[in-house]
Amino acid sequence: MKFTIAVLDGDGIGPEICAGAIQVLNAVGAKYGHQFTFEHYPIGGCAIDECGDPLPRATVEGCLAADSVLLGAVGGYKWDDMPVDKRPEKGLLRIRQAMGLYSNIRPAKLWKSLAKASPLRYELVKDGVEIIIVRELTGGIYFGERGSAEGADGEYAWDTEKYSVKEIERITRIACELAVKRSKKLVSVDKANVLQSSRLWRKTVHEYCARNYPQIEVKDMLVDNMAMQIVKNPAQFDVVVTSNMFGDILSDEAAQVTGSIGMLASSSLGDSKRGLYEPIHGSAPDIAGKDAANPIATILAAAMMLRDSFDLVREYAAIEIAVQKALDDGLRTADIAEKGMRTVSCSEMAQAIADRV
Ligand code: IPM
Numbered sequence: 013m014k015f016t017i018a019v020l021d022g023d024g025i026g027p028e029i030c031a032g033a034i035q036v037l038n039a040v041g042a043k044y045g046h047q048f049t050f051e052h053y054p055i056g057g058c059a060i061d062e063c064g065d066p067l068p069r070a071t072v073e074g075c076l077a078a079d080s081v082l083l084g085a086v087g088g089y090k091w092d093d094m095p096v097d098k099r100p101e102k103g104l105l106r107i108r109q110a111m112g113l114y115s116n117i118r119p120a121k122l123w124k125s126l127a128k129a130s131p132l133r134y135e136l137v138k139d140g141v142e143i144i145i146v147r148e149l150t151g152g153i154y155f156g157e158r159g160s161a162e163g164a165d166g167e168y169a170w171d172t173e174k175y176s177v178k179e180i181e182r183i184t185r186i187a188c189e190l191a192v193k194r195s196k197k198l199v200s201v202d203k204a205n206v207l208q209s210s211r212l213w214r215k216t217v218h219e220y221c222a223r224n225y226p227q228i229e230v231k232d233m234l235v236d237n238m239a240m241q242i243v244k245n246p247a248q249f250d251v252v253v254t255s256n257m258f259g260d261i262l263s264d265e266a267a268q269v270t271g272s273i274g275m276l277a278s279s280s281l282g283d284s285k286r287g288l289y290e291p292i293h294g295s296a297p298d299i300a301g302k303d304a305a306n307p308i309a310t311i312l313a314a315a316m317m318l319r320d321s322f323d324l325v326r327e328y329a330a331i332e333i334a335v336q337k338a339l340d341d342g343l344r345t346a347d348i349a350e351k352g353m354r355t356v357s358c359s360e361m362a363q364a365i366a367d368r369v
């Protein structure tokens with residue numbers, strides 16, 4: 013089969029990790045008889061430098077014309093002082109909206125061979141951890157009305173958390189579809205003891221699940237308690253559904269618990285098969301250009317694309333197994349190496365995984 017993939021390399025280590033993923037995709041293509049065509053478009057800081065806009069029109073058009081999108085990472089110190097509309101992150105927020113990607117799936121998985129890298133005590137993680145955070149991505153306080161004004165006490169500013177029943181239902185459906193294939197347990201996170209929008213969230217999740225997925229057991233958790241439970245007993249969670257901002261915060265926490273943020277991939281999807289796949293980690297400007305990054309998260313993001321956008325389940329598994337083999341063979345980039353272990357570069361790791369495909 014033939015697929016066109018838009019590649020948004022972005023900033024920092026973005027180009028290096030995307031190159032690694034492309035190398036592995038080409039190995040999959042050669043083995044299973046698929047042809048992948050890669051079209052590169054700028055996003056983030058490099059797009060600001062090139063065209064004065066973190067998300068040029070050609071990038072949006074290229075993404076909408078492609079079968080799916082692979083993203084590296086955006087941002088860097090260089091653009092930290094730019095006005096808010098000209099910041100690299102804005103490119104990411106706008107492409108999510110332009111592609112209608114309302115659901116962000118962030119699996120935080122502890123790889124058994126890396127259990128010692130977790131900052132938690134070994135006994136808390138020894139049986140494995142896999143928390144799948146389903147984050148609403150195009151609503152809530154990220155996109156609500158905001159502003160600032162002068163008042164009697166000087167300047168003030170506001171941002172609005174707003175959710176409609178429709179927005180809550182469609183993200184709940186995505187979470188339920190995952191939960192029925194797994195433990196049939198769903199944790200919904202909110203702040204219903206304080207926020208009106210959370211009370212609507214809670215009521216809608218329950219009504220929607222009772223109507224459409226009665227086999228799923230839904231449990232509510234307040235976000236502050238959730239933050240605590242993730243470090244106290246991460247193994248209790250399976251699928252978790254939450255709002256845009258809570259999901260942003262909790263997914264970083266869950267990722268850190270696995271000790272291997274350089275290994276974690278995420279997918280953003282809407283109502284079509286076209287998605288945006290990216291590593292959970294950022295652009296790591298401190299190691300950019302040094303061939304020292306860990307390409308595995310981006311390689312696994314590419315694998316998720318094969319499975320979830322193209323229905324290539326065998327090919328997905330081939331990449332996952334190749335990554336596991338590379339780890340079992342003792343290959344480590346610096347971020348996941350234990351003391352005294354020899355480390356490999358970003359390109360060596362990508363090559364090793366491509367060879368094992
Ligand atoms: C993420 C990031 C983004 C977000 C930033 C870069 C805008 O933190 O993907 O989690 O807050 O969504």
Ligand code: MG
Binds near residue numbers: 260261
């Ligand atoms: Mg974040």
